[in-house]
Amino acid sequence: MVEYVPGIPILKPYIDADNKAYWDAVKEEKFVVQQCNKCKNYYQPPRPMCPECLTLDTMEFVPSTGKGEVYSYIIYTTDKMAYPAMKIPYAVMVVEMEEGVRITANNAPDIDTDEIYIGMPVEVTFAKIDDDLTLYQFKKRKS
Amino acid sequence: MARKILEEYMNRKYDADIKPKPALNMIKDKTAIVGIGETKFTRGSGRDEMDMACEAIKKAADDAGIKLEDIDGLETFTLDRTAMPFIVSTLGLKNLRFASEVSFGGGAACAVTLHAAAIVATGVAKNVVCYRSLNESSGHKFGRGDGYAKYMLTAPTPHYGYTFPMGFCTPLSWAGAWGRRWMHEFNVSYEQIGWWAVVLREYANKNPLALFHNKPMTHEDYMNVQMIVEPLRLFDCCVDTDGACAHIVTTAERAKDLKQKPVYILGAGQSAPIEQEIQTVYNRPTIAGLFETWYAAHEAYRVAGVEGKDIDVAELYDPYSLGGIMSLEECDFCERGDAGNFIEGGDNIRVDGKMPTNTSGGLLSEAYIHGFNLVNEGVRQLRGTSYNQVKDPELCMVTAGPGVPSSAMVLRN
Known part of the structure; x- marks a missing residue:
């Protein structure tokens, strides 16, 4: 569960031409990943060119299953290294998605920081942080 | 590409496609570090970073036995917040003909020396000073969320x-x-990784330059201290530090006539092998290792014509214990996945151990000058003037920040 400290701004994603569609989808509570439509490899973060095919026009965003497993994680247990806008403790999970890419996000309200383990099945959910910002988080997954 | 790099890394077989022959490398044996200097390391300098940079540079010039006006090249980090033109006018560097900055924070820690060496080897400048000055303790904190984040996005x-x-x-x-x-x-325990901090503190306790000089810490203290993340x-x-370090690079030919025993640059390299971000490198084939450290170290070894087993003393960039510990594997001082066992009990990294490591106390217990204090300690070891002197070392390995585009070098006496 992530709780915010009122009055301190959340840092916003850096949006450019390569990742605009990714963040636009998140705003609509859809989770997409970038794929090269030639070699079918998935990439994160989004980029302008496929590093395998060396093609500039084959990259597209496709829906993700939203499912994955915790690959690694950290827990902010003191405020020394945490972001001041967020109350401790909070976790950041590095999740290996079914597509193979790894996504970093916070724990959703249904996951306590001390429940997290490597290999834990999780899936994407969304949290509307403010009028301008929606973020994905990871919640527990049964199947 | 990803598969090839993964195989190369996992099989421990450095096999870059484009390999300039070491015999053609113009810095190998032909360039040297001839002067080092540093300010007092404190947790509140009460000084400007400019001021400290000038002191460290002046001390390095004095140490080398050259006049400030003989310095004709300047090299630092892009993250350095000193005003380079003002340093030039303050120190009276009227012959300046080369100046440059290297990116990516601590990953540049050996790259600055490499670039300076390339410049003197090719005759662009004669004496290049590399410097880094920061008030990490009292000023702008790179390590903290608000400070770093505002600056970096x-x-x-x-x-x-x-x-x-x-x-x-x-x-x-x-x-x-x-x-x-x-x-x-690799089934590594908290108890095992604790030995890194303990041994480095032992070194710092014998090093009067270190911030943690005369401040003992036991393994029990380590286990009882609070989790941060x-x-x-x-x-x-690492210890937030105010201070500055500098070192001077010139040709081996010129080094012969200077005050100090030259410390030669035997091999150096930079790397940014795959899915390189600035530490958030989670989309690599594996994150249970430091690709850039392995590649930079092996390029340095390849140019130098040596292997990990030939190294006598190591100064490994440890902004946090695990960065240094995992670098032991990447530099071939132990098998991949075995660094936890290697440091258990501490003897292997102590001064008379298999691989004496971070003999000044490193970034954890001497000072955090973005890796520059490791270079100075490497030079002291090869001169025979360290406060924790290894017996007659010939080769010293120095690495730079892990997780970022990085660099490494092999120094010899």
Whole structure:
């Protein structure tokens, strides 16, 4: 569960031409990943060119299953290294998605920081942080 | 590409496609570090970074036995906040003909020396000074969420947009994520990693330059100290320091006539092998290892014509304990996945151990001058003037920041 400290701004994603569609989808509570439509490899973060095919026009965003497993994680247990806008403790999970890419996000309200383990099945959910910002988080997954 | 790099890395077989012949390398044996200097390391300097940079540079010139006006090249980090033109006018560097900055924070720690060496070897300048000055303790803190984040979310680092909004914006926490995966895959315990901090503190206790001089810390103290970002404790963190370091690079030919015993640059390299971000390198084939450290170290070894087993003393960039510990594997001082066992009990990295490591106390217990103090300690070891002197070392390995585009070098006496 992530709780915010009122009055301190959340840092916003850096949006450019390569990742605009990714963040636009998140705003609509859809989770997409970038794929090269030639070699079918998935990439994160989004980029302008496929590093395998060396093609500039084959990259597209496709829906993700939203499912994955915790690959690694950290827990902010003191405020020394945490972001001041967020109350401790909070976790950041590095999740290996079914597509193979790894996504970093916070724990959703249904996951306590001390429940997290490597290999834990999780899936994407969304949290509307403010009028301008929606973020994905990871919640527990049964199947 | 990803598969090839993974195979190369996992099989421990450095096999770059483009390999300039070491015999053609113009810095190998032909360039040297001839002067070192540093300010007092404090937790509140009460001084400007400019002021400290000038002191460190002046001391390095004095140490080398050259006049300041003989310095005709300047090299630092892009993150350095000193005004380079003002340093030139303050120090009276009227012959300046080369100036440059290297990017990517601590990853530049050996790259600055490499660039300076390339410049003197090719005759662009004669004496290049590399310097780094920072008030990490009393001023701008790179290690903290608010300070670092405000500064870094820009066009050259768009990937931070996938971590900063989640409150994931400090170097210690990024390292915690790859460190935990490494600990998980190789069954490494907290008890084992604690020995890194303990041995480095032992070194610092004998080093009067160190911030933690005369401040003992036991393994029990380590285990009892608070977690900052799980899996890393307070004593796994580098020490926020105010201070500056400098070293002077010239040709081996010129070095012969100077005051100090030259420390030659035998090999050096930079690297940014795969899915390179600034520490948030989670989309690599594995994060249970430091690709850039392995590649930079092996390029340095290849040019130098040596292997890990030939190295006598190591100064490994440890912004947090795990960065240094995992680098032991990447530099071939132990098998991949075995660094936890290697440092257990501490003897292997003590001064008479298999690989004496971070003999000044490193970034954890001497000072955090973005790796520059490691270079100075490497030079002292090869001159025979360290406060924790290894017996007659010939070769010293120095590495730079892990998780970022990095660099490494092999020095010889």
